Amino acid sequence: MRFPFKLRNGKGKMPGFGLSMGLSLSYLSFLILIPISSLVVYAAKMPLKDYFGIILDERVVAAFKISFFSAIAAALVNFVFGFIIAWVLARYDFVGKRIVDACVDLPFAVPTAVAGISLATVFSANGLLGKILLPFGISLGYSTAGIVLALIFIGLPFVVRTVQPIIEESDAALEEAAASLGANWFQIFVKVIFPAVLPALVTGATMAFARGLGEYGSVIFISSNMPYVSEIVPLLIIKKLMQFDYLGASAIGVTMLIIAFIMMFVTNILQKYMLKGRQS
Amino acid sequence: MGIEIRNINKKFGNFVALSDISIAIPKGEITALLGPSGCGKTTLLRIIAGLETPDSGVIKFSGEDQTNKRVKDRKVGFVFQHYALFRHMNVFENIAFGLRVRPRKIRPDRKAIHESVMRLVALVQLEGYVNRFPSELSGGQRQRVALARALAVEPSVLLLDEPFGALDAKVRKELRRWLRRLHDEIHVTSVFVTHDQDEALEVSDTIVIVNKGKIEQAGSPEAVCDFPANPFVADFLSDINRPIVTRKKKTLAGVINDDRQGI
Numbered sequence: 001m002r003f004p005f006k007l008r009n010g011k012g013k014m015p016g017f018g019l020s021m022g023l024s025l026s027y028l029s030f031l032i033l034i035p036i037s038s039l040v041v042y043a044a045k046m047p048l049k050d051y052f053g054i055i056l057d058e059r060v061v062a063a064f065k066i067s068f069f070s071a072i073a074a075a076l077v078n079f080v081f082g083f084i085i086a087w088v089l090a091r092y093d094f095v096g097k098r099i100v101d102a103c104v105d106l107p108f109a110v111p112t113a114v115a116g117i118s119l120a121t122v123f124s125a126n127g128l129l130g131k132i133l134l135p136f137g138i139s140l141g142y143s144t145a146g147i148v149l150a151l152i153f154i155g156l157p158f159v160v161r162t163v164q165p166i167i168e169e170s171d172a173a174l175e176e177a178a179a180s181l182g183a184n185w186f187q188i189f190v191k192v193i194f195p196a197v198l199p200a201l202v203t204g205a206t207m208a209f210a211r212g213l214g215e216y217g218s219v220i221f222i223s224s225n226m227p228y229v230s231e232i233v234p235l236l237i238i239k240k241l242m243q244f245d246y247l248g249a250s251a252i253g254v255t256m257l258i259i260a261f262i263m264m265f266v267t268n269i270l271q272k273y274m275l276k277g278r279q280s
Numbered sequence: 281m282g283i284e285i286r287n288i289n290k291k292f293g294n295f296v297a298l299s300d301i302s303i304a305i306p307k308g309e310i311t312a313l314l315g316p317s318g319c320g321k322t323t324l325l326r327i328i329a330g331l332e333t334p335d336s337g338v339i340k341f342s343g344e345d346q347t348n349k350r351v352k353d354r355k356v357g358f359v360f361q362h363y364a365l366f367r368h369m370n371v372f373e374n375i376a377f378g379l380r381v382r383p384r385k386i387r388p389d390r391k392a393i394h395e396s397v398m399r400l401v402a403l404v405q406l407e408g409y410v411n412r413f414p415s416e417l418s419g420g421q422r423q424r425v426a427l428a429r430a431l432a433v434e435p436s437v438l439l440l441d442e443p444f445g446a447l448d449a450k451v452r453k454e455l456r457r458w459l460r461r462l463h464d465e466i467h468v469t470s471v472f473v474t475h476d477q478d479e480a481l482e483v484s485d486t487i488v489i490v491n492k493g494k495i496e497q498a499g500s501p502e503a504v505c506d507f508p509a510n511p512f513v514a515d516f517l518s519d520i521n522r523p524i525v526t527r528k529k530k531t532l533a534g535v536i537n538d539d540r541q542g543i
Contacts, residue, residue, distance in 0.1 A: 173364035176331050179351045180358040181378035181433055191381070195368045 036257065043250040054251040059227050060236060064255075066144065067233040071212035074151030079205040082159025083197070089160070090167035104160045107153050112217030116150055120222040123149065144230040146222040154215050155208030162204030166197050199274045206267045213260055282307035282469040283328060283437060288337030290323055290493075297323045298334070299493045305486070307342070308467045310460070312474055312484035316516070320493040321473045322441055328471065329439050330354045341436050357430030357468075359440040363422045365414040371425050372410040375400055378433035400428040403462070420451040427459075431466070440472035444479060456483050477517055481505070489513050 043051070054060065089101055107115065123130045124141035133140065140146050170193065178188045216234040223230045233256055240249035283305035290298040297320045305311045313321040326332040328339055330351035339346045346354050365374050375397045379388055388396065401407055404424035414422055423443065430438060443459070444452040460483050463470060474480050480487050481501045488498040489512075496516075497509040508514035 171362075171364060173360045173362065174366065176351070177358065177360055177364040177429075178366075178377070178381070180329060180331070180354075180356055181381060181429065182352050182355075183377070183381040184352060187381045191377070192366060195366075 039250055039257070040254055043247070043254040046247050046251065050247070051251050054248050055255050059231070060233075060252060062228045063231050063233045063236045064259075066147065066230065067213060067256075068259075070144070070147040070151055070232070071209050071215075073148045074155055074212045075205045075209035077148070077152050078155045078159045078208045079201060082156055082204060082208070083163055083201055085156075086160045086163040086167055090164050104157050106157075107155075108157050112154065112215065113221060115153055116218030116221030119150055119153060119218065120146065123222070141222060142224040144223070146224075147219050147230060147232060150218040150222045151208075151212035151215055154218060155212050158207040158211060159201065159204035162207065163197055163200045166200040167193075170196055199271055202267065202271060202274070206264065210260060210264065213256070282309070282342065283471070284338075284340040284343070285324075285328070286338040286340075288324070288327060288334045288339070290320075290327065290332070290334050296493050298327070301337070301493075301495060303488060303495060303498055305469065305471060305488075307469050309485035310463050310470045310472065310483055311486045311488060312472055312480035313488050313490055314474055314477065314480040314516075315490035315496075317475055319490045321475075321490045324490065325439050325441055325471060325473050328437070329356045329358050331358070355433065355436045357433060357435030357438040359423075359426045359430050359438070359443055361442040361445055363414075363426040363446075365422055365425055365429070367414050370411050370413050371401070371406060371417070372397055374414070374425055375428045375432050377429060396432060400432055403431070403465075404428040418451075419447045420455055423447065423455060427462075431468070435468065438468045438470040440470065442474060443472055444474070444476075452479075459483060489516065491516075 055064075085104065089097065089104070120127075120141050122128050123133070123146065125131070125134055125139065127141060130139070130141050138145075140149050174192055174196070175188050178192045183191065214234060216232075216238070219232055220235055223232065223235075225231055225235060233252060237249045237252050240246075240252065285301055285303050285305070288298055288301040290296075301320075301324060313324060315321045323332060327334050330346065330349060330353075334347070337347070341354070351358075366377065369377070376393050379393045379396060382388075397410075401410055404427055406421060406424055406428070409417065409421065414425065417425065423446075427440075427443075444456055447455060456479055472483070484501065486498065487501055487504050489496045489504060491512055497504050497513045499507075504513060505517055508517060
């Protein structure tokens with residue numbers, strides 16, 4: 001029997017396809033597919049009417065809005081600043097560069113609760129930075145804006161680490177070619193460098209968004225966690241679980257899963273479109 | 281006079297890349313910078329383009345000092361060894377780039393840009409390929425796109441860095457004959473870098489042989505082959521296929537007469 005998968009042209013001539021594909025599939029099944037489908041199966045026990053009753057509940061809808069909008073906002077902020085940081089790290093040499101470079105990874109390593117508590121402390125009304133921002137009417141601790149702040153923190157390394165290698169590897173001859181054709185630095189950046197980096201930037205921002213959507217630990221410490229105002233979906237799920245409302249929790253979980261999957265899928269398609277004709 | 285290069289020096293750290301280079305490159309001709317790898321020929325080409333700054337010395341185009349001008353203001357067409365095509369743009373956009381980035385006052389309108397690009401596309405024989413992306417082209421086609429892109433800005437000087445280096449032997453031969461014919465049509469002062477003696481002899485009007493940052497000899501292909509100035513030149517040219525070159529002057533039609541004779 002032939003394996004029902006197509007090999008990519010010119011690639012995949014290495015032996016061991018069956019073995020590596022088998023391993024990948026079982027690994028993904030054990031880690032992702034089986035646990036997640038069991039969630040879906042569990043939620044499927046309830047009638048559709050009950051399901052919609054749960055997820056269309058006002059408080060749940062509000063939580064969804066808060067979760068999505070803050071994750072999107074944080075991803076957009078990281079899109080901009082993550083790019084700038086990646087640019088600085090890839091393009092310039094300066095004293096302490098290695099330290100800055102290492103700092104970028106800290107959000108990966110720090111326990112999210114620690115991150116949340118630190119952010120909340122520093123940005124609270126009497127906190128080190130909160131004190132400075134307060135006169136401007138900006139209050140980030142224990143507020144909805146605090147959620148975005150926590151998600152920015154969590155998502156930053158995703159953008160920087162995806163974009164940085166692309167900037168580092170970009171061919172200097174491209175910029176020289178553009179300059180020899182009369183482009184000024186701004187045109188070179190806008191027309192040559194940025195389009196080359198954009199696909200990676202979108203990937204990084206998407207990962208940051210996905211991570212932000214599911215983030216729990218840091219957010220609950222900096223947010224005021226008020227229903228309708230600053231209550232995120234993961235928190236709502238935990239609350240349902242604590243009330244032994246397993247079906248309710250699974251309904252919300254499945255909904256989040258579906259929406260996240262659709263968004264990831266769309267970005268992947270977008271990515272493919274952006275990369276059209278660019279391989280080589 | 282085309283390009284005047286006077287007393288150019290360039291060091292990279294302690295490495296002397298070019299030492300006191302002076303040469304005049306004739307207008308409207310093709311000149312080859314020929315030499316072994318690491319001899320400084322590419323550095324010289326990049327200095328002419330303004331991509332590299334000399335430590336001292338002067339570069340003039342048609343008597344006009346270019347030494348302190350940046351590459352973007354020099355009006356040079358530069359063809360890179362690996363073409364450096366913009367991968368996110370199709371052939372049309374690649375060629376149009378130099379026109380689109382012009383300051384608004386001197387930027388041609390849509391129609392004019394379209395016309396010049398299509399003229400260049402015809403010149404490099406890529407009709408029907410304008411919507412392709414660089415990754416969808418063969419090496420020879422990419423090379424021609426790079427050339428058309430460089431010509432789009434109507435450069436006063438065309439500079440080519442190992443223009444045939446990345447191509448396979450057959451395509452290389454075809455393309456260099458084609459380039460020779462093309463040049464006979466457009467007559468832009470051209471300089472190309474190569475380490476391939478055959479290529480230099482076949483394509484150029486003048487050959488400048490460079491070694492260790494110095495010019496060993498400059499002259500017509502016949503002159504350098506028949507009367508090598510020193511043992512290095514004699515040795516460097518000795519391993520070409522047919523050492524004696526007798527090439528007719530170009531005809532009006534610009535056909536290159538492939539009548540080199542072996543010994």
